[in-house]
Amino acid sequence: xxxxxxxxxxxxxxxxxxxxxxxxxxxxxxxxxxxxxxxxxxxxxxxxxxxxxxxxxxxxxxxxxxxxxxxxxxxxxxxxxxxxxxxxxxxxxxxxxxxxxxxxxxxxxxxxxxxxxxxxxxxxxxxxxxxxxxxxxxxxxxxxxxxxxxxxxxxxxxxxxxxxxxxxxxxxxxxxxxxxxxxxxxxxxxxxxxxxxxxxxxxxxxxxxxxxxxxxxxxxxxxxxxxxxxxxxxxxxxxxxxxxxxxxxxxxxxxxxxxxxxxxxxxxxxxxxxxxxxxxxxxxxxxxxxxxxxxxxxxxxxxxxxxxxxxxxxxxxxxxxxxxxxxxxxxxxxxxxxxxxxxxxxxxxxxxxxxxxxxxxxxxxxxxxxxxxxxxxxxxxxxxxxxxxxxxxxxxxxxxxxxxxxxxxxxxxxxxxx
Numbered sequence: 372x373x374x375x376x377x378x379x380x381x382x383x384x385x386x387x388x389x390x391x392x393x394x395x396x397x398x399x400x401x402x403x404x405x406x407x408x409x410x411x412x413x414x415x416x417x418x419x420x421x422x423x424x425x426x427x428x429x430x431x432x433x434x435x436x437x438x439x440x441x442x443x444x445x446x447x448x449x450x451x452x453x454x455x456x457x458x459x460x461x462x463x464x465x466x467x468x469x470x471x472x473x474x475x476x477x478x479x480x481x482x483x484x485x486x487x488x489x490x491x492x493x494x495x496x497x498x499x500x501x502x503x504x505x506x507x508x509x510x511x512x513x514x515x516x517x518x519x520x521x522x523x524x525x526x527x528x529x530x531x532x533x534x535x536x537x538x539x540x541x542x543x544x545x546x547x548x549x550x551x552x553x554x555x556x557x558x559x560x561x562x563x564x565x566x567x568x569x570x571x572x573x574x575x576x577x578x579x580x581x582x583x584x585x586x587x588x589x590x591x592x593x594x595x596x597x598x599x600x601x602x603x604x605x606x607x608x609x610x611x612x613x614x615x616x617x618x619x620x621x622x623x624x625x626x627x628x629x630x631x632x633x634x635x636x637x638x639x640x641x642x643x644x645x646x647x648x649x650x651x652x653x654x655x656x657x658x659x660x661x662x663x664x665x666x667x668x669x670x671x672x673x674x675x676x677x678x679x680x681x682x683x684x685x686x687x688x689x690x691x692x693x694x695x696x697x698x699x700x701x702x703x704x705x706x707x708x709x710x711x712x713x714x715x716x717x718x719x720x721x722x723x724x725x726x727x728x729x730x731x732x733x734x735x736x737x738x739x740x741x742x743x744x745x746x747x748x749x750x751x752x753x754x755x756x757x758x759x760x761x762x763x764x765x766x767x768x769x770x771x772x773x774x775x776x777x778x779x780x781x782x783x784x785x786x787x788x789x
Contacts, residue, residue, distance in 0.1 A: 399424045400445035400516045405434040405461060407453045418505055419512060431456030438468045446515040451478035466494050471522045473515035477501055557601045564594040606749055617756060619783050621656040624689055624699060631668035635676060643682040651690035657699055658783045663753040670746035671703040671775050678707030692778045702776035709765040710773045718747055718763050750777065
């Protein structure tokens, strides 16, 4: 009797019958067949060799050595009754070496205890009784290989997710560190400058020359402007954390508008401007974070002051949102030259001002003065934290100017509401 050699891996470079090379064959999924009977190994090899790369071993020890050497075995098919090591024991140890490999067990004995042990210890994918049906066996191996591919892909994605989470945690840690350092390093010098100028005025103000007082006023104005810029930057960075809870309470939006107008009163008076508020009757209260909505109104009104000529009115309209009766809409209209159509889609982006920021104006609220493009980005961030939206457009009534509007839901959803 002529003995057929046990099938092994193809040589690295060798032509095969169908014209493929061993390099292309190696790309096929590897199926490891373990059985002490040569005829079984050969018949399984002949059945699967076209679709898979079949590697045959005659014992559990040889199979474990192969698994340890080759980390990419898609499926292992083992006989249960073999000398030295049973199929259940082999599959149990195989699971420790290559957990992703799909494990199958076949035997000529329909032993319930063997099935239970194979499931509990070897974590087998399928149990196959001898003699097997060739078509059924091919189908099971395909399913086993597909399962292996899904497990490998899942593990790859989980690895990427874990790596991404690590990067996010590190980014969050760095952001917190930045906020802490920035708050101290930026605010401390500003506080010192403002404090020293106040002290100078108290000690020398009455005897100083007009020029000296003007210099100190300019220093104080610049320090105040820097303090506001730093505060906006830090609020913007902190506001980007959308998991941050809002301090929500019922608030009268008319009161919030009045408070913002009061803060900006000196600038309105200096420019000869006024704010006219047109509010719908029975507007009611809005559940919101009053501090953040105040910042929204402050920034929109401050922009309106800058872009409205002296001695003109800024209009604020408050009413029901036309798109949603459960929300209100607040619109601030300036009397400037209007919006450039090409700039509208960038208005609420950080540091966008519609002109070269290297030449931004260094004043406060003088006509046409511009900042660094942080105010509107802060507006958008805080409004969207509330579940609202922002918009900007030029009115078509012929009076010119531009409108910056935002909406706020009247009532925040409760945690138990869908």
